Amino acid sequence: xxxxxxxxxxxxxxxxxxxxxxxxxxxxxxxxxxxxxxxxxxxxxxxxxxxxxxxxxxxxxxxxxxxxxxxxxxxxxxxxxxxxxxxxxxxxxxxxxxxxxxxxxxxxxxxxxxxxxxxxxxxxxxxxxxxxxxxxxxxxxxxxxxxxxxxxxxxxxxxxxxxxxxxxxxxxxxxxxxxxxxxxxxxxxxxxxxxxxxxxxxxxxxxxxxxxxxxxxxxxxxxxxxxxxxxxxxxxxxxxxxxxxxxxxxxxxxxxxxxxxxxxxxxxxxxxxxxxxxxxxxxxxxxxxxxxxxxxxxxxxxxxxxxxxxxxxxxxxxxxxxxxxxxxxxxxxxxxxxxxxxxxxxxxxxxxxxxxxxxxxxxxxxxxxxxxxxxxxxxxxxxxxxxxxxxxxxxxxxxxxxxxxxxxxxxxxxxxxxxxxxxxxxxxxxxxxxxxxxxxxxxxxxxxxxxxxxxxxxxxxxxxxxxxxxxxxx
Amino acid sequence: xxxxxxxxxxxxxxxxxxxxxxxxxxxxxxxxxxxxxxxxxxxxxxxxxxxxxxxxxxxxxxxxxxxxxxxxxxxxxxxxxxxxxxxxxxxxxxxxxxxxxxxxxxxxxxxxxxxxxxxxxxxxxxxxxxxxxxxxxxxxxxxxxxxxxxxxxxxxxxxxxxxxxxxxxxxxxxxxxxxxxxxxxxxxxxxxxxxxxxxxxxxxxxxxxxxxxxxxxxxxxxxxxxxxxxxxxxxxxxxxxxxxxxxxxxxxxxxxxxxxxxxxxxxxxxxxxxxxxxxxxxxxxxxxxxxxxxxxxxxxxxxxxxxxxxxxxxxxxxxxxxxxxxxxxxxxxxxxxxxxxxxxxxxxxxxxxxxxxxxxxxxxxxxxxxxxxxxxxxxxxxxxxxxxxxxxxxxxxxxxxxxxxxxxxxxxxxxxxxxxxxxxxxxxxxxxxxxxxxxxxxxxxxxxxxxxxxxxxxxxxxxxxxxxxxxxxx
Numbered sequence: 001x002x003x004x005x006x007x008x009x010x011x012x013x014x015x016x017x018x019x020x021x022x023x024x025x026x027x028x029x030x031x032x033x034x035x036x037x038x039x040x041x042x043x044x045x046x047x048x049x050x051x052x053x054x055x056x057x058x059x060x061x062x063x064x065x066x067x068x069x070x071x072x073x074x075x076x077x078x079x080x081x082x083x084x085x086x087x088x089x090x091x092x093x094x095x096x097x098x099x100x101x102x103x104x105x106x107x108x109x110x111x112x113x114x115x116x117x118x119x120x121x122x123x124x125x126x127x128x129x130x131x132x133x134x135x136x137x138x139x140x141x142x143x144x145x146x147x148x149x150x151x152x153x154x155x156x157x158x159x160x161x162x163x164x165x166x167x168x169x170x171x172x173x174x175x176x177x178x179x180x181x182x183x184x185x186x187x188x189x190x191x192x193x194x195x196x197x198x199x200x201x202x203x204x205x206x207x208x209x210x211x212x213x214x215x216x217x218x219x220x221x222x223x224x225x226x227x228x229x230x231x232x233x234x235x236x237x238x239x240x241x242x243x244x245x246x247x248x249x250x251x252x253x254x255x256x257x258x259x260x261x262x263x264x265x266x267x268x269x270x271x272x273x274x275x276x277x278x279x280x281x282x283x284x285x286x287x288x289x290x291x292x293x294x295x296x297x298x299x300x301x302x303x304x305x306x307x308x309x310x311x312x313x314x315x316x317x318x319x320x321x322x323x324x325x326x327x328x329x330x331x332x333x334x335x336x337x338x339x340x341x342x343x344x345x346x347x348x349x350x351x352x353x354x355x356x357x358x359x360x361x362x363x364x365x366x367x368x369x370x371x372x373x374x375x376x377x378x379x380x381x382x383x384x385x386x387x388x389x390x391x392x393x394x395x396x397x398x399x400x401x402x403x404x405x406x407x408x409x410x411x412x413x414x415x416x417x418x419x420x421x422x423x424x425x426x427x428x429x430x431x432x433x434x435x436x437x438x439x440x441x442x443x444x445x446x447x448x449x450x451x452x453x454x455x456x457x458x459x460x461x462x463x464x465x466x467x468x469x470x471x472x473x474x
Numbered sequence: 475x476x477x478x479x480x481x482x483x484x485x486x487x488x489x490x491x492x493x494x495x496x497x498x499x500x501x502x503x504x505x506x507x508x509x510x511x512x513x514x515x516x517x518x519x520x521x522x523x524x525x526x527x528x529x530x531x532x533x534x535x536x537x538x539x540x541x542x543x544x545x546x547x548x549x550x551x552x553x554x555x556x557x558x559x560x561x562x563x564x565x566x567x568x569x570x571x572x573x574x575x576x577x578x579x580x581x582x583x584x585x586x587x588x589x590x591x592x593x594x595x596x597x598x599x600x601x602x603x604x605x606x607x608x609x610x611x612x613x614x615x616x617x618x619x620x621x622x623x624x625x626x627x628x629x630x631x632x633x634x635x636x637x638x639x640x641x642x643x644x645x646x647x648x649x650x651x652x653x654x655x656x657x658x659x660x661x662x663x664x665x666x667x668x669x670x671x672x673x674x675x676x677x678x679x680x681x682x683x684x685x686x687x688x689x690x691x692x693x694x695x696x697x698x699x700x701x702x703x704x705x706x707x708x709x710x711x712x713x714x715x716x717x718x719x720x721x722x723x724x725x726x727x728x729x730x731x732x733x734x735x736x737x738x739x740x741x742x743x744x745x746x747x748x749x750x751x752x753x754x755x756x757x758x759x760x761x762x763x764x765x766x767x768x769x770x771x772x773x774x775x776x777x778x779x780x781x782x783x784x785x786x787x788x789x790x791x792x793x794x795x796x797x798x799x800x801x802x803x804x805x806x807x808x809x810x811x812x813x814x815x816x817x818x819x820x821x822x823x824x825x826x827x828x829x830x831x832x833x834x835x836x837x838x839x840x841x842x843x844x845x846x847x848x849x850x851x852x853x854x855x856x857x858x859x860x861x862x863x864x865x866x867x868x869x870x871x872x873x874x875x876x877x878x879x880x881x882x883x884x885x886x887x888x889x890x891x892x893x894x895x896x897x898x899x900x901x902x903x904x905x906x907x908x909x910x911x912x913x914x915x916x917x918x919x920x921x922x923x924x925x926x927x928x929x930x931x932x933x934x935x936x937x938x939x940x941x942x943x944x945x946x947x948x
Contacts, residue, residue, distance in 0.1 A: 109662070112586030113855045114766035114805065115812070118775065119899045186660030188583070188695070188856075191881070194899045221662070224698075292588035301592065331588065338589070381587050382662075407665070425593045425668045 003175075003473055004148050006141050008050040008163065009038040009156035010099070012081060014071060016057045025061050027071040027081070030361065036074070037387070038156045040259045041464050043077030050140050052091060052133075053083035074363070075261035082144070086136050094133045098126040099159045100329050106193050107158060107182045108293050109382050110331060119194045127197055130162070134204070138166030145171075152473050155208070157181045162204030169207075175471040178208040179254070182384040183409070184218035187228035199229050206233070206244055210470045212254040214385035215409030219253045254466040255413055257390035257458025268367035268395065271358045274319065278372065282437050284318040285373035285400075287366060287388055288380070289325035290359070292335040295405070295423050296320045299377045300342040302429030304349050310434050318346075321369045322359040367391075373400040375436045378408060379423045385409035389418070390458055393451040399444040401436035402451065403429065413458065417451045477649075477947055478622050479521045480615050482637065483512040483630035484573070486525040486555060488532060488545065499535050501545045501555070504835065510548070511861070512630045514733045515938050517551030524614055526565060526607075527557035548837070549735035556618070560610050568607045572600040573633045574803050580667050581632060581656045582767050583856050584805060593668045601671055604636070608678070612640030619645075626947050629682070631655045636678030643681075649945040652682040653728070656858040657883070658692035661702040673703050680707070680718055684944045686728040688859035689883030693727045728940040729887055731864035731932025742841035742869065745832045748793065752846065756911050758792040759847035759874075761840060761862055762854070763799035764833070766809040769879070769897050770794045773851045774816040776903035778823050784908050792820075795843045796833040841865075847874040849910045852882060853897045859883035863892070864932055867925040873918040875910035876925065877903065887932065891925045 013030040029039055042049035053062045061069055062083040071081050086094075102123065104110065111117050137160055145151035153176045155163045164176050184190075190198055202225060205211055213219045219240065226242050227235045234243040242249045284303055288294030300320060307313045320339055327333050339357060346355040358365070370376070370392040378389050382405075389410035393402060404411055404418035411420055419432040439447070487504040503513055516523035527536045535543055536557040543555050560568075576597065578584065585591050611634055619625035627650045629637045638650050658664075664672055676699060679685055687693045693714065700716050701709045708717040716723045758777055762768030774794060781787045794813055801807050813831060820829040832839070844850070844866040852863050856879075863884035867876060878885055878892035885894055893906040913921070 109587050112590075113583050113898075114809070116586075117898055118772055119896075120779070120901055124901060186662045188660045188691070188881070189663070191896070192898050193896075194902065195896060217662070297589075298592055305594070335588070407662070422593075422665070422667075422669060424587075424591055424666050427594055427598060428668065 003150040003152045004145070005045055005047045005152045005154060006050065006145050007038070007042050007045070007047050007154045007156070008137055008141055008160060010052050010159035011157075012039065012049070012051040012083070014058060014061075014081070016061065025057065025064070027061060027069055029071055029073055037256060037259060037460060039073050039079060040075055040077070040262065040460050042079045043073045043075060044460060044464055048080045048082055048144065050082045050084065050137065050144070053085050054091070054095070058083050059085055074265065075259055076265055077261070082140065084136050084140050086133055090129045090132050093126050093129045094159070096328060097122070098130050100326050101331070102126070103158055104182070105331070106190070107185055109183075109185055109189060110292065111192060113192065117192065123194060127194070127200075134160070134162040134166060137163050141167060142170050150174075152468075152471060153177070154179070154467065161201045165204040165207035167207070175473050176208045177210045177212060177467055177471050178205055179212040179467065180218070180384075181214065183382050184213060184222040184225070186221050187224040190225045191228065202226055202229060206242055206247070206249045208249060210250045210252055210467070212252050212467060212470065214253070214255055215412045216253045217412070218384070218409065219251050222251055250470060252466075252470050254463060254470065255409070255458055256385060256387065256460065256463040257413070257455055258387055258394065259460040263391060263394060266367045266395065267364040268371050269364050270368040270372055271360070271362075271365045274358065274369075274372075277353070277356065278317055278319070282313070282316040282374045283372060284316060284375045284377060284433060284437070285321060285369045286318070286377045286379070287321040287369060287392070288378070289323045290327060290332050290336045291325055292331055293380050293382055294335075295379045295381050296322070296339040297335075297342045298423065298426060298429065299379050300339065300346050300355055302379075302426045303355065303433055304346045305426055305430035306433040306437075307350055307354075309430060310438070313434060313437060316437060318355040319369060320355070320357045321366060322357060323361055323366070324359055367395060370395050371397045374398050375403065375433060376400050377403045377433065378410070379403060379405045379421060379429060380408045381405070381423050383408035383410070389414055390455040393448065393455055396448070399441070399448040401439060401444060401447055403432045403436060414451065414454055417447065417454045477624040477626045478619070479519055479626045479628060480524070480619050481512065481516050481519070481521050481628045481630070482524040482611055482615055482634060484526050484633035486513065486523070486557070488535075488555070490531045490535065499531065499538070501535060501543055503545055503547055511730060511733060511934060513547050513553060514549055514551070514736065514934055516553045517547045517549060518934060518938055522554045522556055522618065524556045524558065524611065524618070527559050528565070528569070532557050533559055548739065549733055550739055551735070556614065558610050558614050560607055564603045564606050567600050567603045568633070570802060571596070572604050574800050575805070576600070577632055578656070579805070580664070581659055583657075583659055583663060584766065585666060587666065591666065597668060601668070601674075608634070608636040608640060611637050615641060616644050624648075626942075626945060627651070628653070628941065635675050639678040639681035641681070649947050650682045651684045651686060651941055651945050652679055653686040653941065654692070654858075655688065657856050658687060658696040658699070660695050661698040664699045665702065676700055676703060680716055680721070680723045682723060684724045684726055684941070686726050686941060686944065688727070688729055689886050690727045691886070692858070692883065693725050696725055724944060726944050728937060728944065729883070729932055730859060730861065730934065730937040731887070731929055732861055732868065733934040737865060737868060740841045740869065741838040742845050743838050744842040744846055745834070745836075745839045748830075748832065748843075748846075751827070751830065752791055752793070756787070756790040756848045757846060758790060758849045758851060758907060758911070759795060759843045760792070760851045760853070761795040761843060761866070762852070763797045764801060764806050764810045765799055766805055767854050767856055768809075769853045769855050770796070770813040771809075771816045772897065772900060772903065773853050774813065774820050774829055776853075776900045777829065777907055778820045779900055779904035780907040781824055783904060784912070787908060787911060790911060792829045793843060794829070794831045795840060796831060797835055797840070798833055841869060844869050845871045848872050849877065849907060850874050851877045851907065852879060852884070853877060853895060853903060854879045854882045855897050857882035857884070863888055864929040867922065867929055870922070873915070873922040875913060875918060875921055877906045877910060888925065888928055891921065891928045
């Protein structure tokens with residue numbers, strides 16, 4: 001490719017250790033999560049990756065490395081990282097409140113409407129801060145692409161939704177892609193946000209040439225939001241385009257499943273004590289971040305109903321595997337407490353130590369659980385894609401069936417080879433858990449084979465190729 | 475009209491008093507509410523009205539009057555009422571749980587998804603009961619129309635959504651209209667319901683020839699739900715039709731504003747003490763049932779921000795007028811408590827007795843408040859239509875401006891002549907309240923005139939005519 005690519009996303013969870021002899025920081029990336037596929041994408045394209053500095057170490061590393069810093073990725077590839085030093089208070093407000101709390105709830109159906117949300121002065125001030133944060137990213141991308149005749153801008157995820165408009169203002173002809181990794185809600189729900197935000201975000205996005213989502217459901221919802229809020233825009237649902245003020249934006253569904261290199265290099269191992277506890281019993285695994293969309297509480301309650309409903313399941317055990325995530329967000333902390341309560345109740349009903357939780361950030365533990373499971377439950381209330389639904393069947397060693405929420409993006413590809421469920425219906429989930437555990441071995445093996453086959457094509461490489469092709473620069 | 479019309483809806487809040495000499499029950503209808511416009515429609519069409527018996531008195535009256543009972547309507551018209559005696563437990567489950575709680579939340583965006591709802595055995599059993607309840611209505615309508623060569627069936631509101639399919643099975647060629655008085659949610663939200671319910675309801679509805687909603691937003695959402703859940707159906711969004719198994723259903727927006735006779739015969743008076751308390755001060759009135767969609771809590775909090783933000787509003791007072799409604803539903807009881815807390819906090823901030831609540835079922839009090847208001851706030855989180863938004867400006871005597879939620883069906887007609895707001899944005903509502911109270915007299919008068927003119931055409935008569943015309947039997 002003759003054009004140079006500039007890639008940005010907000011988040012890079014970088015860990016550091018000082019080199020013993022020089023005291024210089026050595027950096028590596030915490031593995032796991034959809035966010036990190038952006039890093040893998042940078043590695044695959046061999047381009048620089050522009051992100052926000054977050055920790056004190058990030059800021060120190062950014063100051064020490066004005067031309068960026070080499071970091072190692074879980075795939076084994078390396079990438080050059082440029083960390084942006086925002087005003088600290090602006091970054092704090094944007095990260096902790098505006099994106100992780102407000103915009104996350106706004107895209108993931110997190111408000112009940114009757115009691116929450118209520119927008120006041122705090123939201124208005126945070127939206128002002130978001131303008132600064134956006135400007136920082138656009139300025140850095142423009143600065144790094146200065147003098148470049150044909151730059152291509154890849155802007156990733158919901159925190160950077162307004163960056164395309166700022167880039168477009170300076171680079172009227174550059175190809176710009178915005179990829180949103182999380183769900184896009186229906187028009188009635190998106191309307192909950194204050195006018196300035198809901199319209200500002202959509203206008204900021206439409207400056208891109210291509211907007212990508214993981215699932216057709218989010219693409220459809222986004223087009224409906226445009227039609228609802230911008231009556232002057234021409235929305236063509238069939239073609240997936242929006243024409244506005246002479247500019248055409250393509251809205252595309254571009255699924256991603258997994259990074260083959262990351263899977264290949266996995267260091268899978270069960271958390272301590274789990275092998276002994278599970279023995280050879282049928283083991284149900286629920287896995288996800290400490291995030292209410294992951295819906296572990298209902299998974300546990302459905303497991304209880306399943307075991308109570310069928311004598312043959314009395315030996316079954318369940319592990320709720322959680323990665324601690326943004327526990328400073330009250331919704332996440334409350335979710336973790338609800339899961340722990342549901343587990344305590346389950347053990348009171350079914351017998352002590354029938355259900356366990358395990359909570360740490362070791363991606364090797366996650367893969368270990370994926371390998372050992374006899375049944376995997378991914379019952380998210382909503383989920384942009386959920387890469388685990390692709391990864392787990394590809395590494396599982398026991399023909400584990402998959403109970404999959406119909407509201408996970410992944411269901412559009414893997415639904416036909418999983419047991420899809422309504423994530424709110426406990427009985428339906430209980431029936432799916434029982435059926436998955438009790439299926440005959442031959443049926444299990446055939447279903448596992450079909451799932452691997454369905455998952456395999458959706459590699460990081462195919463996803464990156466689709467992005468560039470949709471910009472017509474592939 | 476040569477065809478005979480058979481009209482059904484679930485709810486008739488009938489009050490009784492025994493005739494002093496005969497001991498026979500005399501019956502009349504509690505006034506107010508969207509439900510009662512169905513009664514007025516029956517009176518206007520001069521047809522029988524089939525409803526559920528509810529109270530012990532209803533059951534006694536139904537037994538004593540096998541051919542129905544004459545009741546007087548708030549408009550002064552009379553109507554013959556046929557009360558259906560369901561199995562008492564079936565009626566209790568359908569009324570208190572399945573419709574007032576589950577289906578109400580399902581159409582009015584009442585669940586947060588992260589903690590609620592969870593469907594289990596209770597929901598499945600209630601759905602079975604709903605089949606019986608539906609069958610009772612269909613059987614009664616069919617029995618009363620037996621021998622009638624060309625009956626027309628008008629089926630009203632969400633509790634009877636499955637009746638059309640049962641009628642159609644016996645009367646393949648009869649015109650059937652189903653009118654839904656409440657909002658229809660987006661496809662992602664409707665999907666929350668268990669599969670049997672979400673699909674069963676839509677299939678039950680599509681047996682009608684016409685499905686009516688108060689607002690285009692609900693019509694659009696309904697068509698999106700059909701496309702989402704019934705891939706075999708052909709949905710034509712522009713024509714507003716669904717073709718399925720050879721049957722075509724028209725989906726129509728048919729707004730209703732008010733009943734001229736009911737307004738004309740109103741017995742308007744302020745609740746005791748309100749005239750003295752308000753004096754000639756600027757009075758903000760919020761009015762609605764004790765139902766969380768009415769959003770009184772946020773209205774009070776916005777009023778506080780408005781008064782705190784402008785010295786000229788320090789004399790302003792606010793009255794939250796509530797009609798007690800289904801307080802056995804926990805969501806409604808919790809709503810009333812939240813409103814009372816918000817009022818207590820407001821008085822702590824602004825000075826004692828600045829904000830009051832008034833709660834009773836006297837429709838005369840509601841009209842009295844509408845007449846006296848200097849500003850009306852209808853800021854529902856969502857609302858099928860909200861007839862008060864039409865009624866209040868037509869009776870108000872002080873040029874009161876109207877702050878109106880963009881999520882009320884009424885906003886599609888009256889939005890351009892009201893101050894439309896996002897019901898979650900406290901600052902926007904505070905700004906609208908301040909602007910509405912502080913507008914110059916000439917501007918207020920002109921705006922009030924424009925509102926009356928915009929509201930006036932939307933009479934009960936025009937609504938009934940639209941229903942029959944859309945069945946091509948007008």
